[in-house]
Amino acid sequence: MNRTKQPLSSLYIHIPFCAKKCDYCDFNSVVSESGIIDHYLHAVERELNVFEGKYSYDTVYIGGGTPTIVNENQIKTLLSIVNKHIKNKKAFEYTVEANPGTLTKNKMKLLRDYGVNRISVGIQSFQDDYLKFLGRIHSGAIATKCVELLVSEGFKNINVDLIFGYPGQTLDEWMQDLQRVVELKPEHISTYALTYEGETPLVKKARNGLVIKLDEDVELEMYQTAMRFLRENNYCHYEISNFAKPGYECSHNINYWNNKEYLGVGAGAYSFIDGERSMNERSVSHYIKGIEESTNVKVFRESLPLHTFASETIVMALRMMRGMSGKDFYDRFGYKIGEQFGAQISDLKRLGLLNDDDERLKLTEKGLFVADSVMAEFL
Ligand code: SF4
Structure with a gap:
């Protein structure tokens, strides 16, 4: 029998800090406190060093949280730490997730100069009422400006994340978001239905009747509309929620969907190495302390039959x-x-x-x- 091992080709770095917690967010993220980010980056460096020289990555993805919340000096520190571990420049995809409310022109220049070649912008909606409903820190106008600035700063591979299915949202409103995103011409678009997961403020409001979920049939119609409209605009629908111009499919995520092995570094990050799936300590303070004491912060491991x-x-x-x-x-x-x-x-x-x-x-x-x-x- 042929064991399932595949070469490790992806590196994920988790930056769990945000300016403010969004009402629908069930990700492992916390509001950043002053001083902790430097300690965290130091811990990430120590964890990454454990794997020094062991793997060669085709893709790197820095996600969060909000990686672009870190200041310019911290961006330099973070990217210097990561870049030390990148050897394989061939077929290389280097993504950083960004929140339009935290990505300045200077930060864009730094990301570009340190080799980041793909930016995934969490826009979610261009309509301020829905952004407010989500608890986002940016407006539709700031989101638009962010993508335009990224283009003018030379980024040639931009993803935009959009959410549909807000309570009370109409098909027309969703079409306006789709039209707006297509006008911006990003290379990649991800569309997700609003989810009610975990113990978020949104879930509590829905439980208390303060928020009425959108009808599932309308949500399905919105999904079908996105599929049709984005295909008509030459985006290839290559994954349930993802659309790309030809050649701009996200290699990092394709590695996940191919169930290939990857290394995840940072608080709450998952790894899949040598047939074993594992997860790091989720709490930022416990993660930093664990790394300082032993560099072993795994709280969960399983080898799959x-x-x-x-x-x-x-x-x-x-x-x-x-x-x-x-x-x-x-x-x-x-x-x-x-x-x-x-x-x-x-x-x-x-x-x-x-x-x-x-x-x-x-x-x-x-x-x-x-x-x-x-x-x-x-x-
Ligand atoms: S910016 Fe993203 S990770 Fe941060 S709280 Fe909002 S949805 Fe969650």
Whole structure:
């Protein structure tokens, strides 16, 4: 049997600080306190040094939180720390997530000069009422200006994140956001339905009847509208929530969806190395203390049995429009997909939710709209 090991090709660095916690946010992020960011960056450096020379990365992704909340000196420190570990300049994608309310022209210049070649901007909406509803720190006008400035500073690979499905939102309002984003011509657009997860202020408001969730049918119509409109505007729909101009698909995320191995550094970061998935201490202060004391901050580790890993690999691959290749599956796991999932595949094909016409298992358009239920059949 062929074990599932793939070369480690991605590095993720988590910067868990934000200017303010957004009302819908269930990510591992905290409002930054003065002084702690320097300690945190030092801890990140120590954690990364443990892996010095061990891996070569094709993609680096600095996410958060809000990586662009750090000041200019801290940006220099952070990128110098990360750049020491980058050897593989070939096919290299280097992304930093940005909040338009924290990304100044000087910070853009620094990011560019230190080799960052992709910026993912969390705009969410161009409409100030919805930005206020989310608790974002920026306006639609600032978000627009941010993308324009990034272009004028020479960034040629920009992603814009948008959210749809706000309580009371109309299809017309969503179309206005889609039109606005297309006018800005980013290379990549991600669209997500508003989610009610964790114990966020938004979830509490919904529980208390202060917020009425949008009807699911309207939300589905918004998703279909985005698919149609973005395709018409030459964005390729390559993953459930992601659209890109040809050649600008996000390699870092594709590595995740291919269930490949990666190293995650920072508070709450996940890693997947040598068949083992692990997670770092989530609390920023515990993470810093743990690194100072021992450099070992893992609070969770699991080695997945082969069949579980195979299931997860299919589920992740089905997120992508190109789906799962039967040959790749066989090469990785040493048996055919049908041996483990023959019954599920037949049922889902009969229901018109899956097809495997060209030796690849993928969601049909109908399957796309009930993707969660289809994927659940493989878990
Ligand atoms: S900026 Fe992003 S990470 Fe920070 S609180 Fe808002 S949604 Fe969460």
